[in-house]
Amino acid sequence: MATIGERGTGERGTGARGNTRELVLDAALASFGTTGYDGTSLDDLAAGLGIRKQTILYHFVSKRRLLDSVVDRCAGELVKALERVLAESRGDGRSDWERVEGMVREVFRLALDQPVLLGLLREVSRPNSPGADRVRTHLEPLMARARRWMEDEMAAGRMRRTDAQLLLLSAYSTVVGVATEIEVLRAAGVGPTLRPVAQRRGELLRFLRRSLDPAAGS
Amino acid sequence: MATIGERGTGERGTGARGNTRELVLDAALASFGTTGYDGTSLDDLAAGLGIRKQTILYHFVSKRRLLDSVVDRCAGELVKALERVLAESRGDGRSDWERVEGMVREVFRLALDQPVLLGLLREVSRPNSPGADRVRTHLEPLMARARRWMEDEMAAGRMRRTDAQLLLLSAYSTVVGVATEIEVLRAAGVGPTLRPVAQRRGELLRFLRRSLDPAAGS
DNA sequence: CCTGCTCTCTACCAGATGGTAAGGGAAGCG
DNA sequence: CGCTTCCCTTACCATCTGGTAGAGAGCAGG
Known part of the structure; x- marks a missing residue:
C-alpha cells in the first residue's frame, strides 16, 4: 500500500x-x-x-466530485488511446474494417492492462449510480462520432448496412460484460483469465465483421 | 408502492x-x-x-441475513425451474443437446420474466460482496452436477470433448453479462430489450452447440 | 380470566459517514 | 522580514447506519 x-x-x-x-x-x-x-x-x-x-x-471537495474526477481521468485516457489508434491508421491503406478491429483491440488491451478500469465501468454503469451521467457525457460524443462515421461509410457502400446505434451499444456492453466475466472466473478460482477474455474479443470481432465488412460472407 | x-x-x-x-x-x-x-x-x-x-x-435478524434470505429464495426458484425442465425432458427421446438447449432457454425466460433477478446476480457476483459465498454454495452443487453429467456424456462419446468447467463458467457469465447489457441499453434510452437479449441467447446457444453437439459442424 | 405466543411498534444507542471550520508549517515573493 | 498561497492537519458536527430493549395489541388455548 x-x-x-x-x-x-x-x-x-x-x-x-x-x-x-x-x-x-x-x-x-x-x-x-x-x-x-x-x-x-x-x-x-x-x-x-x-x-x-x-x-x-x-x-x-466532496466524495461525489472525487468519483467524477476518477471518471474524468479514465475517460480521458480512453479517448486519448483511441485517438492514437485512429491517427496511426489514418491515411494508411487500411480498410474500414481493419480500423474498427484496431480500436477494438486497443480497448481490450487497455482493459487487460488495467482491470480496475473495468471494475469502475461496471460499478458506474449500474442504474441510479452517481457518475452514470458523467460517464454518459464522456461516451456520448464518442458514440455519436462513431455512429456518424458508420452511417457515412454505409451510405458510401464501404460498410454493410445495419443499425449503428444498436451495434455500438452491443459492442460496449460486451466490454462491460468482460468485467463480470473476469470476476466470475476469479470467484470460481480460475485464473489468469486471458483465454476466455480473448475468446470474447474474438466473438465480438466476428460479430462486428459479420455486421460491417462487405467482404465477409453472410 | x-x-x-x-x-x-x-x-x-x-x-x-x-x-x-x-x-x-x-x-x-x-x-x-x-x-x-x-x-x-x-x-x-x-x-x-x-x-x-x-x-x-x-x-x-440482521441486514446480512436478509440478503442471505433473498439469495436463498431466488436460488430456490432457479433450481426448481431447472429441475422442472430436466424432469420434462427426461426419458423423452431428446438428445443431450436438446436438453441443454431447454435449460438455457429456461434460464433466459426466467431472467426476462424477472429482471430484478439479474440485478441481484450482478450485485452479488462482485468481488468482496457479502452474499457471494451464499450464491456460490447454491450454485456449486448445480455446477458440479452439470460437470459430472457432461463428463459422463463425453466419455460415452455422446458429447464433444471440451473443458466442462470453463464452458459452464462461460455460460454463466454470459447470463450475468445480459444483466449489464439490459442496463446499458436502458441507460442509452433503448428499450424494450428483447432483441439484443435474444441475440445473446442465440450466441450462447451457438457457442454451446459448437462445443458440445457431435452432430454440429466444426 | 389468565397465560403465552406472534407480530409490530416506540425509544434509544454506539459507531460510522460525509462534510465544515479553522489553524499551522513550508515555500515563494516583495 | 512579513505576506500570501499551497497543502495538510486537528477538532468538531449533524446525520444516518444497523442493531438492542422493551412494551403493547391481537389471538389461541386451558
Missing part, C-alpha cells in the same frame, strides 16, 4: 508535494471499482494512503 | 398477517438489485413498505 510521506516520524506538511492528487485518484479508482461507491468510505481511503480524509476533501 | 396495512388510521399490530416476510423479500430483492447492498438502508426499505425497520429486523 503506497503511503504519502512517512507517518509517525513527526514530519508534516509537505509529504510528496504535488502528486497527492494522483495517488488519491489511483486509490479511489481501485476502491470504487472493487468495493463500489457506497462501499467506499473516505476515512478508509485516506487511511490506506496514510493521510487524513480532510486532505482528500481539500483536493476534491 | 405496496404498503402493509393502512398507516395513520390508528390501526396497529396485525396488518397483513403472514405475508409481511414475502413482501419484505420482494422489496429487498428489488433494492439490492438496483441500489446495491451498501446502497440499501433498512429504514428506506421499511419506509417503502409502510412499516418500521424493526419489523424487518424481527423477521430477518
